[in-house]
Amino acid sequence: MADYLFVPQSVLDKWSEQGRIQVDGNVLTILGEQKSFTLTSAVRFIKMEAGDDNVGLLAKVKTTDALKQMGAEHYMESVILGESAYQVQQGFLADANALRRAAAASQAAAAKSGSAPAPGAAAGSGGGTQDEKKGAEQDMLAQFLLDNLQ
Numbered sequence: 314m315a316d317y318l319f320v321p322q323s324v325l326d327k328w329s330e331q332g333r334i335q336v337d338g339n340v341l342t343i344l345g346e347q348k349s350f351t352l353t354s355a356v357r358f359i360k361m362e363a364g365d366d367n368v369g370l371l372a373k374v375k376t377t378d379a380l381k382q383m384g385a386e387h388y389m390e391s392v393i394l395g396e397s398a399y400q401v402q403q404g405f406l407a408d409a410n411a412l413r414r415a416a417a418a419s420q421a422a423a424a425k426s427g428s429a430p431a432p433g434a435a436a437g438s439g440g441g442t443q444d445e446k447k448g449a450e451q452d453m454l455a456q457f458l459l460d461n462l463q
């Protein structure tokens with residue numbers, strides 16, 4: 314199963330206003346890098362408005378398709394499932410592996426042009442254990458997000 318990253322609608326709106334991204338249908342393009350990602354509509358469960366969290370949705374992210382399959386009713390920033398009402402944050406799921414590849418490509422381009430790698434970036438991809446490689450990928454993703462969430 315692929316790793317996904319939740320991106321709130323408010324963040325996408327901010328990036329769009331700043332001219333950093335373009336969204337066409339369900340495809341997000343980061344303009345500075347010409348990298349594209351498929352987005353899936355989703356919500357993040359923030360807090361309970363009424364009832365109990367019997368199904369354990371708090372702090373979880375579900376796609377709108379998954380909500381329909383669960384029999385939940387979703388409107389704006391609310392989801393009702395049975396006797397439980399939740400406040401949710403609207404947004405999208407992006408493939409985190411694609412984001413890692415984009416960050417790696419950016420770092421490779423910077424290395425070729427003689428620029429120093431970004432803080433927290435992996436020094437290289439050769440050798441190392443699986444845990445080291447996973448940690449390096451997480452560092453690249455974190456740096457990509459830090460660069461683009463500001």
